[in-house]
Amino acid sequence: MSGPQRNSNNARESITSFDIHFTRYIDNDGKVVGALPDIAKDPDALIPLYRAMVLNRAFDTKAIALQRTGKLGTYASSLGQEAVFIAVGAVMKKQDVLVPYYRECGAQFLRGVTMTELLLYWAGDERGMDYAGPREDLPICVPIASQIPQAAGVALAMKYRREPRVAVTMFGDGATSKGDFYEAANAAGVWNLPLVFVVINNQWAISVPLREQTRCETLAQKAIAAGFPGEQVDGNDVIAVFDRFSAAMEKARTGGGPTLIEAITYRLSDHTTADDATRYRSDEELRTHWEREPIKRLRQYLITTGYWDQQRDEQLQQKCELEVEQATQAYLDTPPPEPESMFDYLYANLPGALQPQRDDLAKKVKQACQS
Amino acid sequence: MPELNLIEAVNKALAFELAADENVVILGEDVGVNGGVFRATVGLQQRFGEQRVLDTPLAETLIAGVAVGMASQGLRPVAEIQFMGFIYSTVDQILNHASRLRNRTRGRLTCPMVLRAPYGGGIHAPEHHSESYEAMFAHIPGLRVVIPSSPARAYGLLLASIRDPDPVIFLEPKRIYRLIKQEVVDNGDGLPLDTCYTLRQGSDVTLVSWGAMLHETQQAAEQLVNDGISAEVIDVATLKPLDMQTILDSVSKTGRCVIVHEAARTAGFGAEIAAQLLEHGLLSLLAPVKRVTGYDTVMPLYRLEEFYLPGVDQIITAVREVVEFG
Ligand SMILES: Cc1ncc(C[n+]2csc(CCOP(=O)(O)OP(=O)(O)O)c2C)c(N)n1
Ligand SMILES: [Mg+2]
Secondary structure, three states: OOOOOOOOOOOOOOOOOOOOOEEOOEOOOOOEOOOOOHHHHOHHHHHHHHHHHHHHHHHHHHHHHHHHOOOOOOOOOOOOOHHHHHHHHHHOOOOOEEEOOOOOHHHHHHHOOOHHHHHHHHOOOHHHHOOOOOOOOOOOOOOOOOHHHHHHHHHHHHHHOOOOOOEEEEEEOHHHHOHHHHHHHHHHHHHOOOEEEEEEEOOEEOOEEHHHHOOOOOOOHHHHHOOOOEEEEEOOOHHHHHHHHHHHHHHHHOOOOOEEEEEEOOOOOOOOOOOOHHHOOOHHHHHHHHOOOHHHHHHHHHHHOOOOOHHHHHHHHHHHHHHHHHHHHHHHOOOOOOOOHHHHOOOOOOOHHHHHHHHHHHHHHHHHHHO | OOEEOHHHHHHHHHHHHHHHOOOEEEEEOOOOOOOOOOOOOOOHHHHHOOOOEEEOOOOHHHHHHHHHHHHHOOOEEEEEOOOHHHOHHHHHHHHHHHOOHHHHOOOOOOOOOEEEEEEOOOOOOOOOOOOOOHHHHHOOOOOEEEOOOOHHHHHHHHHHHHHOOOOEEEEEEHHHOOOOOEEOOOOOOOOOOOOOEEEEOOOOEEEEEOOOHHHHHHHHHHHHHHHOOOEEEEEOOEEEOOOHHHHHHHHHHHOOEEEEEEEEOOOOHHHHHHHHHHHHHHHHOOOOOEEEEEOOOOOOOOOOHHHHOOOHHHHHHHHHHHHHOO
16 A cells, blocks of 8 residues: 555644755855865865866856857856856766756866867857767757756656766756746656756846745755755855755765755846847846855955965966967857758768758858859 | 568567667667567567567657767667657657758767557557557658558568668557468568568559558458459558659559548648649659548547548549549
């Protein structure tokens, strides 16, 4: 017999309750809150995270500049959310698989996706999804939340093959309203999948604020409904994300099943370069959040602890800009794809039925070249 | 040799490939201990275990998404949707992901998955259980849409679909799941995809159909012999990509074509075949191309479904019209 067995004589009683924990180690001013995890005391581990965050922002700044000057298509910025992306990318192992949405370039860089590849992608070129580095990572996903069931499939494949690997999927607060999310979370619970869900709660889904997205107090508690733990971290505190995400990864890797991590952060940019956030949010709100942004916060901490100084910071800044510049040049120097390539990856082998259409395109290309 | 019906042939093909390839995983609602609501997977979980034959939660987007994710990692998932009426929430996964994963990653990731679903009317099923929306999938670039019309073809085409390196929508005409028995050799031989099958040679008219309607179409061809009309019958089998050449060759011989399908007429797959006949075979046509199809109505509940489904008489009438034309 399944179903709850109750021995109590009470007609009505509480049968379950839950807690959602929030973790933060470094506050808005870079000051320490509570007992720090080891990573916070290890400059050799922390400084690479800081570097990666600075590089992420340098890339972001460049991508927006390229878009504004007509050299890139619509781009989704990660401004203000770098701590989550970098912590996730840094903790994941090479053999793990990232199932991304579209905003976490910083995580992808740490996985070995190149800046040139992502520029190609945002410039409308499929070759930007043929990652030379992480061959098994899924590409950027535009239809909101549709990557989440796929992440369950990736995790199921790992479990099926009994591999000590973990799938990680990231998505926004808006995505937690979709059935895809609920269906995947539910299955992850049922199948005890090696899967970590990272919700980038940046308070907005384009122009829709979180309170119009859900009346749940936290997004983390949606995991509770699926039968596995959910928790919040300060997504602008890279140490907190690193610490809690590491624990979730370790748990998933050793058969402990899924975790959902809700990273509380803020989108300091427009939704994408095609958006104008002044239409729906106040300057005042934006100003408040600039004070909490993750790079400044970590720098403050590093300088206070003596791990870092102004001079090294300036050098790092220059180095990152140079790296971005080189990647940009490589992107700009990449000739456009062969038009016929739109047929060449449709199926393993082009079906005969499509050959005349490919020939027709070749003719069109030839004519375009002549005129 | 054993005689099998269509659903048993499906079961045999699944069992063969589960045994042959450990990358094959079956998933869906009630596919495990219950063996599927139509018994397509009966006995498979007992034989291959819960890892290979997996009951999913009741969530179709999940089933398709999980299949895409597994396939992206090199497995060969065969997912069952219980009835085509519940396939529509998988369309996002199929259209936005499965059909384009190879293309958008320039071949880095591929999607060798099969989505099986029983489809079509005629078994007095409840509401939402009887529609034929194959044309919707046939419109999607990057997919294969395969429909068997006999036990032997179900066996061979399903094996080929599982082995195919790209996503396949495999629609099973449930009206004929148990209607016909046929000798099927369980030797693991796949049948070619992307090709039509000529079931009957003829010289006066070409009848083109797929799935359950081939049953009526072949009956019509048989009866037309009495009128002295020799009908060639073609089973399209793979709607996408379409082997139009076989149809064109046949029509160049017969000069006439009647297309038979159960789905609604407007923008049904028959329209595509008719259009291609006009584009590439106009001069061999001696009469207008005719379609015998379901109506452009909502599929009626089962008290009226026999009036909706095209019958043998309608096919015969259409053939007479094209033969007597002009
Ligand atoms: C299914 C779907 N609906 C609508 C859109 C258009 N759209 C793109 S991003 C977005 C908001 C997403 O918000 P959120 O999930 O919070 O992620 P964020 O962009 O804030 O990181 C919308 C509505 C889409 N891409 N996919
Ligand atoms: Mg958001």
